[in-house]
Amino acid sequence: MINLVDLWVYLSGSPLLWLTVTLVAYIVADAISAACGRHPLANPVLMSVVFISATLIISKTAFPSYFAGAQFIHFLLGPATVALAVPLFRHLPEVKRMFVPMIIALVVGSIISISSAVLLAKWLGLSKLATLALAPKSATAAIAMGVAEKIQGDPALTAVMVIMTGISGAIIVTPLMNLLRLKNYAARGFAAGLVSHGIGTARAFQVNPLAGTFAGIALGLNGVLTAILVPLLLPWLL
């Protein structure tokens, strides 16, 4: 008879367990999302994160031992970013046609995203550190954390804002666009990627491939523009 406690002690310390839990939790979450007709509230990232976090708390597992397994999935974000070139190339004719609207929407969206967050934070009397963490929230995590360092913010707190922005945006984008009666899927996808970076892009790919492509472009362009604009705009906003 195997001692279950010993078995747990052995497995919970190995990367295999948490890699498997992450993958299976996502497969279940994705199946639920599909069963709900990809309803925005049934967001697979959010469901998986909630389930795994609860499991970690109940099993008293520290994050580093979870990440020892989950890092293999996290690592794939790099090659996935490179892979975005494929849909971009496939939809090149549409992208070329939409070039002017894209660039103007990029500048408008990026400025509004940064300034609205900073001004609201100032208005509600948030601490300087929280305000600085909000400024680059729409850039992809790697860029936002770099910006945070540059403006003497806290990179860890910034990463929290980035992920919260990603998940919330992926949830509200579809109902908001329907409310605004916007049927241009290039425009909808572009907004999702600009505001909610990779998580918004993942949502856009769920909805349709053209929206996903424009989201991927917006994610790249707004990452660059945020890195340029945040240090420039902050002295004016604060």
Next chain:
Amino acid sequence: MLHAFAILLCLQLAGEALVRAIGSPLPGPVIGLALLFACLVSKLPLPEATNETADGILKHLSLLFVPAGVGVVQQLPLLGAEGWKLLAIILVSIALSLAATAITFAAIAKFMKIHDETPEEERR
């Protein structure tokens, strides 16, 4: 599939190396994206399965954000008493910027008479 994955990794590696070499503010994978795009545009011979492999990874892009998301839950105590205010600001700010971006894009496309050709059945 194996060759295609190796190409993705090689281009990411090249991107990381370039970032270190020229001190670019962009992350390595974004440079890798630009490099792969350049390869596709210049019609360089890439492994046959490059398209399918890229589509396969992107189909489950959501999965890749799960570990980072779990990390964020661990950091939530960092937010302290400001947590709810932060969430409220994020929601208002993203609603404003989503609307502004999409409306600007669609309005200018309409003004320039560029039509969106998304097939009706793909819309949701």
